[in-house]
Amino acid sequence: MSEALAEAFEAQRGRLVAVAQRMLGSRADAEDAVQEAWLRLARQDAAAIDNLAGWLTTVVGRVCLDVLRARRARPEASYDDGLSEIVVVEDDASPEDDAVLADSVGLALLVVLDNLGPAERLAFVLHDMFAVPFDEIGEILGRSADASKMLASRARRKVQGTRRPDAERHRQRAVVDAFIAAARAGDFEGLLRLLDPEVTWRSYGGRGLVVRVGAAEIAAQAQRGARAAVTLRPAMVNGEPGIITWGSTGRLLGVMACTVVDGRIVEILSVSDPKRLTGVTSAPPPSSKE
Incomplete structure (x- = not known):
């Protein structure tokens, strides 16, 4: 040749x-x-x-x-x-952002x-x-x-x-917001009420993939993770309601997405591996911690 x-x-x-x-x-x-x-x-x-x-x-x-x-x-x-590929847009996104999300390889x-x-x-x-x-x-x-x-x-x-109506999207966002609030408050019983008994959490970190199964184990893990001093903002991650997380210096630490069915979270995806986060673009963190 x-x-x-x-x-x-x-x-x-x-x-x-x-x-x-x-x-x-x-x-x-x-x-x-x-x-x-x-x-x-x-x-x-x-x-x-x-x-x-x-x-x-x-x-x-x-x-x-x-x-x-x-x-x-x-x-x-x-x-x-x-x-x-991980696709992140701010929640309550504009129609232009919705178009980006719908056309992206992730969703x-x-x-x-x-x-x-x-x-x-x-x-x-x-x-x-x-x-x-x-x-x-x-x-x-x-x-x-x-x-x-x-x-x-x-x-x-x-x-x-397959695109979900706005009302369903808002209901799913409310479940995820309640999950984050319960984790930060240390409300174990509240977390259990929001999690499907067979919920699965796939976590991609620097050492690879970790899979956790079961509401009790995941509720305990969510409680431990909520103690970290981080800044959170709601986001749509690969078309699912979730959050973006930053450290105190403004460095992107991770993204999380939750799949909600009938008012309960049935699957969680979180990514904290720096290599996987390299291509993630999102708005900068707010100036004050939430």
Whole structure:
């Protein structure tokens, strides 16, 4: 392979990894898909490729489609360690912030993974997130441009149908606020009332993932954590109500998200690993402690 072609591929790598990660939900799987495209390119007559960017998108799309179909047949397959990109916006966000959240890989990917079939998912991601024309999407899927457009439209309706109304969002926020208040007050019984008996807490720290299960254990952990001198602010984290936490110097210490069902918290996700927090952007902490 010529040096010029290798450089042209490297110029496309970042975009290709982004495309694959949004379809597969795993950075490692995305890089594998792009590597496969590189191997296939090495076996091709480069002079016969008129549009390298389009050719690579097609190859990566087909590789991802194969992976998605394989996962469909083996639903036990996991995605990395279960944590995708972290997306944080201030709670009571503006419509512009809601748009950022809905289009982000964190929330949109979670919705897509749960609700879309492989063909729908590919059409939705390629067109709505990367503006790939439907005729090119059709070539990847082996369908017409009109059929690809219908797939994307159906996928879009499914994604939009998962967005929660404001009233439900406010009820869930009230549960999370009550949980934080009970933790800070040392109200163990109050915490138990807000937690599902089988609640799970996944905590990503500097030493890796720690999983806790059960209301009593998690209530005790919440009490201990609430003693720290930190500043908190409500936030939406990957589409769920949660908090952002800062230290006394204004350094971001962590984010937490809670999944609320029928008035109780059924799952908690917290991230304090500095490496994972590097890409998290949010408003600066308030000047006074809350």
